[in-house]
Amino acid sequence: MDRRSFVKSLGLGAVTATVTLGELKAAAAPFKIVVVGGGFGGASLAKYLKLWGQGNIQITLVDAVSGHVSCILSNLVLNDQKTLADLTFDLTKTAVKNHFAFKRGVVTRIDRTGKKIIAQAPDKTLFTLPYDKLILSPGISFIYPKGMDPKLPGATAPIPHAWKAGAQTTNLRAQLRALPSGGKAKAIMTIPKPPYRCPPGPYERACLIADYMRTHKNGGKLIVFDANPGILAEPVNFGKAFTQIYKDIIEYVPNQTVVSVAGAAQFSAKSITVSNGTASRTETCHLLNVIPNQIAPKLLFNSGLIDTVSGKQWAGVHMDTYQSLFDPDIYVIGDAHDSNQPKAGHIANSEAKVCADAVLRHLGVLPPRAMPDEAPVTNSACYSPITASTASFLTAGYRFDPALQAMVRIEASFGEAETITRDNYTNMLAWANNLFADAF
Amino acid sequence: MRKIIILFFLASTAAIAQPNGRLLASQCFQCHGPNGKSTGEIDSLAGESAAEIYDELVEFKLKPENGIMNLQARIYTDAEMRAIAGYIGSLPQ
Structure with missing residues (x-):
């Protein structure tokens, strides 16, 4: 069915009542989605939103750098088991592979009224991107102790944090x-x-x-x-x-x-x-x-997405969708939102999928969720190297509780490896490779 | 037209009474690879039937061990495990 006949078919009796404004718009032009942050959360979100939204969705991913360096496995750079090159993902290639656009730039402001972001390109020129929905996955910022200067270059600073992988x-x-x-x-x-x-x-x-x-x-x-x-x-x-x-x-x-x-x-x-x-x-x-x-990045504070009156330091979101408590067209996933879930790459990927599904439902591309049957579920799993050849693991699942409006840890699913083993180390490398492939 | 409307609502009810298999199954791919195709030591899921996936999940969930898949399987309800299995069973090998 082409677009013209699809729109014409919307006039049919019973079906008309089920068609949302979102679907009407989808028939006319794709929704503009801007994703800020190309880590595990943002890259996964862009991929799955496009995969599940197809022609209804037009996505631009924005990140300050074109090569995302994975924090996952980056401690293994310290003892020579991995190089940073092994852990660097070219977002321009990711974008081509997963059918979205990538633009390099530092987002300086979100114009919530005008529904656009303003960003600075590497050549210092400013550009704007309008959005129907904006998904933020910007990661973390730091609260530095006295004597630790954040302005020093990361590659040579006397006291590195190394909590963002890279220099x-x-x-x-x-x-x-x-x-x-x-x-x-x-x-x-x-x-x-x-x-x-x-x-x-x-x-x-x-x-x-x-x-x-x-x-x-x-x-x-x-x-x-x-x-x-x-x-x-x-x-x-x-x-x-x-x-x-x-x-x-x-x-x-x-x-x-x-x-x-x-x-x-x-x-x-x-x-x-x-x-x-x-x-x-x-x-x-x-x-x-x-x-x-650690604390949410300044952009989220400057954009009014954090309840600072209550002393919050992370973005407030509806936990079943990651939709901002302060703006229905903005979503915050990954480390930057206020959550019971851990701040980590694997679960950022998990949250991205729940968020992608929710955005499509909010846009009317998918029907609304039927609760409680479709209550969001996320999972966290990670392996932790202990030596150059052995590892442990930690895993947990979370389920949305409508009464608490929170993602609640499922205690039966929570636990660490019973022993430190070589098999865990082998599985760690396999886990990371599959996660990298799923995100980038 | 009346018949078509009834069928539409039946289909619609069936669709919303099931947990979202596609979304739930996508939560397996972090470890088992995109679309269930793993590149390393962890098993691929693509190519297994819905019955095989469901039986494995039930076994992991009930077995009195605490391996990573035993713990992961305990996240899901029976309906969710069926939905996951149904979706993965439909994936191309």
Whole structure:
């Protein structure tokens, strides 16, 4: 049926009542969708929205960079099991493969009234993109402690966070290589308060830094200052890693908040002061990796998508659709929204699919959801390397609870690997490859 | 015309009484690959029948073990497992 006869058929009695305004518009011209952020959330959203929306949907993905570097597996760059090139995905190719447009630019403003975004291209010129629906998947920003300068270049900053994979990861890797050998190396890393990106990630990083020190530097000391009262994710396996596998290297210290840090140059000495609320402790070291507390990107605050009056630091959304609480034409997926779900790449992909389905229903391309039969369900699964050849895993499912208006963790589905195994390491690589293929 | 209208509403009711198999099944693809085609150690799902997928999910869910698929299978209701199996069973190998 061509468009003309489809529109004509809308005049048929009973069928007419079921046709929404959305469908009428779909028959006339494709809906304009703008997706901001080409990570696991945004890239997956663009792919599945196009796949399921077909000719009704015209998508432009916008990102500041054309090569997305996966945070997933990026800790393995530290102990030489992966390179950043292995983990970099060309969004121009992803866009061609999955039938959407890609435009490089930094989004500077959202004009909610005019329904358009304003962005700055790499050549500094401004461009605008109008939208019918805007999906934001911008990731995280940091709240830096005193002494950590965010303006320094990531590749050479004295105190890297390496919590967005890329130049900061290369920097941390270079600092690891520069550690003295003979067991004399002293490294320190800090773990933030939740919510932060990838709950097991900091503990995994501690293991892989210790693995590198053992393999290449004859050991040494790694102090892990955790702002939390205990290991937040996979406590059994990371507990075993800290107290058994790496007991000669790792000193794990809970309840330590970063007060200040100092470091003059990439390869010179650093210092840190932490406090547990009653006593402070100052240490000097060769390498200092601070993972700062995290917050939604400024764009979301500037666009009125966060309930700052209530002290929120993440975008408020309807949890069954990811539609903003403040604007029905904007959706926020991935790390930047306020959620019980973890902030991580795998579940961002899962959320993207629920959101893509919801956007098509809101546009009238699909019929409304029948609840509770079609209550959204998401899943989180990840593998955590413990050494260069073994790993653990963590998994959980979440289901929308209409009474709570929240995604609630399904306790029977929640758990970590019973043991640290080589099979888990093999499965980790397979999991990541399939996830990469599903997103990019 | 009356007949057509009745059929339309029957079809419509049947469609909305089922969980969304396509969306639910897509949540398997992070680990099992796009459209159920895996490239590594993890099994492909494409090519398996709906009955095979459903039986495997039930077995994973009920088996008293805590492997990653045992935990994952415990996310879903029986109706959801049937919907997932129905969609994956229809995928080309």
